Amino acid sequence: MNVRILLLLLWPVAASAQGFAGLGTSTDGFATPERPAVFDFSVDHGPHPDYRIEWWYLTANLQDDDGTHYGLQWTLFRTALTPDGGDGWSSPQLWMGHAAVTTPIDHYVTERLARGGIGQAGVTTAPFEAWIDDWQLSGPDFDNLNMTASGPEFAYDMDLIALGDIVFHGDDGYSVKSADGQASYYYSQPFYTIEGMLTLPDGDVHVTGNAWLDREWSSQPLSENQTGWDWFSLSLDDGKLMGFRLRQDDGSYYTSATWITLDGETTAYADGAFQAEPQGYSNVNGRQIPTQWNVRLDERGVDLDVYALNPNSWMETSVPYWEGPILVEGSHTGVGYLEMTGYE
């Protein structure tokens, strides 16, 4: 989903190559995604420690009783330092959580890090529970979840119910990330309705909306020539669209998209079908970040103007990136989430 996050999760290994000779960045020993993708639920909702990187990535577009828009993020990343290893503190599994709440004015972010093997973070499948510290995404099954997170300035407590089935990206869940063939396993649950309470500095806010959960795991970083990533998840009147644009250092792009009908049928679009062009920039934390976009998927007649609810949706985490709710106008109307990485 996110180049920089990928790099971040691989970063301990990259650092070790510099710091300690003998531990190269080779992926030897880790499993790699293979075609055809075969999933086994609910086991595959859980962790795959033999792959280097994995995440449970949830974003939600919310409105309060007055109609004000909010965005919410809950993410759990897993990375493995080595393909196999000990348990307890010696476990090579590391976990990282990001949580954020975006209002039209403010953007609250917080981060957690944890060692695997000691119970501080992890994912179990029956019943489903993904947690890091006091944050959790849990429920009797993947379709009925409760989600909590808290930081120094905010907290939230949300209930989620899935109104549709899981959808698979790329080739039945085998999602190619570059012309060189790097790929990941990638499925989503875009049909959650969500309701709950945001605790913000000004008080509690009751909100409702819809949420989108991404599951992805892999072992390989993207191509070395890929410098950043613009990823869109859009909930439109007549369907949902996931599309991303990988920026390459020669100025070209690699794009991929999935169109999801309201009853859950998917169409995958290969490189070039999905188009995203910046239309306006904001100065965010000293960087020029595109916060207005034109997004097109001509084969579906999609031609959208997309703009950020709050241009300052900057994630000031270990490795910073932009992630926030967006509003959509044009051929369709709707809401969605945008993630942009690699804007230095």
Add this chain to the structure above:
Amino acid sequence: MTKAGLQALLSHWLRNPMQLFTLIVGLSLATALWSGVQAVNAEARASYDAAAQTLGEGQLAQITSADGAIPQSDYIRLRRAGWLVSPVVEGRLDGARLIGLDPLTSPSGMAPMGVRDESLSTDVLIGGVLFATQETFDRLKDHDVTRIVTPDAAPNVIITDVGTAQRLLGLESTLSRLLVAPEQPVVQTPISEVTPTLTLRAPQDVSDVGRLTDSFHLNLTAFGLLSFAVGIFIVHGAIGLAFEQRRPVIRTLRALGFPLHRLIALIAIELLVLSLVAGVIGIGLGYIVAAALLPDVAATISGLYGESVSGTLQLRPEWWLSGLMIAVGGTCMAAAASLFQLARMPLLASARPRAWAMQSGKGRLYQAVLAVVLLILAVFLGAVGNGLAAGFGMLAALLIGAALALPVILDRILAFGASRARSVMAEWFWADTRQQLPGLSLALMALLLAMAANVGVSTMVSSFRLTFTGFLDQRLASEFYVYADDADQAAALQTYLTPRVDQVLPIQFANQNVRDLPSEIYGPTAHSTYRENWLFLQATSEAWAQIEAGEGAAINEQLARRADIAIGDEITLAGEPFPVLGIYGDYGNPIGQVIVTETAFNRLFPEIRPLRFGVRMDTANVPALADALRDDFGLEDANMVNQAGIKAFSLSVFDRTFTVTGALNVLTLAVAGFAILMSLLTLATMRLPQLAPVWAQGLTRAQLGRIEIIRAVLLALLTTVLALPLGLALAWTLLAVVNVEAFGWRLPMFLFPMDYARLAIFAVAAAVLAALWPARKLAKTRPSDLLKVFSNER
């Protein structure tokens, strides 16, 4: 013109190399003592800072348990309840302090040395990597882990990952304490609901270590300043003399039209250069002093406070710069009066060499008034002052006041001697001594201060040692101490020991805050050992009986003073109120302590089982029991401590303290001796006009020389006698004012007449040594030189 003026001024030093030597050596010695002490302080502070940064002590709140061990499951429970805490595992590895941290959760800025950044790698987290200085690694055995030399690490501290620390220390699934991040999430479950046995301790503004060691360093700094003051007396004397002697040159230069401001500028530049040269030499000497003292200071501090100080010295700018500044500043101070005088001197002022620094009767009166004011200020500060600053202010006022009073008092004594003189010779002796007093007074003041410091500090150290020895006898009443590794072994140990010895006394304690101050609660068994050996500073009449009946508690003096608790006040332990029935001395302990009887302790802290035991038995059987415990029971040698061993160790710590202060004492006395030597040498050449008539009337040169020595002995003896009460006042201030403010307890003062007598002999010997050369010079003065006095009226 400037060049000619400079040549004229500098030629003075060429003609008087001894004066130049005095000036430079005096200033160098003063700077050396000051910068040496500062170097030791800077080194020790850097070590504490590194340690504090490593441990987050003082800056972060911490979660601790009563018995010092936190189950890892409690850590997870707290994290899952929303508490941003980070685990710390701590223990000893080959004598070094091993600290395990979790780089992922430790609060930012906590783990030094880049553990958090570039080195965060597979090896650190799961491989086993230790970070420490090379010095620390050199003492470490091979533990099959990667070592990364980290020069910034605190001395004798090894940092590693929490998992590696658990493995090396054999503490599986156990943590020592938890650091609490300064910023916490908005939603949290209270600690008391998550882990009721754990306690949250607020961050301390200043760590206990800092507060305690501060007092040690303040003592050292006071010593450094004192030495510097002594040195400045010398410099003041040398500069004043140089000005007096150069008056004819200055007069001639000015008469020839040399502008006054340029003259003053030249002299100022000359002094600046001299002070810089002396400052650099002094810093070099200071480095040597510091390097010699540092190992002892390091040993003292680690023994007293358990803090490690690096034994190697680094050239830190903060002390060598301050050394230079003080050399230049001191010279300015010493020269200011002379330069001022020069600026106001009439053009053709008499160039006759007056006895230098001779004070008018009016000047002496001012000095006497100032001395009295300062002494009154000292008494006032002692009576109503509060805090360490007042204590040191009192010390300063006392010392300066006494030094200023010295010439006045000596003058009165000599006048009294003269009035009782029976012979012409005696009368001349008294009068001549009085005549010399102004010239010698600066040197004598230096001797007074050095002597007083000697008396004061040695009284303090010896009182400390005596009190501490007695205290050790009280506290280490048991003949033998054993430690168990866990509760099972403790129970087995108790069963094993009980039939073999007179009495097994469990030593159990819990960590708890009493009135918000970190404290240890002890629950000793009711036994005559405690009744007989623990003496109270204040107590109700039946204190032990009441405590044994569970009716109250005893607390240490630190807790009583810091929390302002008096006999009869109530304190709360684990929610239960206890009246305070006794207050006992607890020397060297940084934190509060409370004693309740064993039954009350077990009721308050049912989860704590004693792991340590005091064993009452026949001393002669201790070695046999230790062998039996090792061979039959399988107890490690490290778990057994012979009482004699603890005492010897504790006393060796104090003797090291004594080494440091002893060395400084010798140095200050040497500086004072040097001051006397230089004053006498300068006076000798100037006094020929006064001695020549006496010689002409039949006194031999040898007799004159002997009289010089007798005079030196007399003055030194008088000064020493006056120094004794001053030294005792100094000691009293250190023990009863400074110590209470710094440590929280007052030490009883003991007198050591033999020590003082020995010091007096040293002082007189120093004076005789200093007088020997001038006297010999006088005895060897050519008669023609003496005759010249009559023929050569200037």
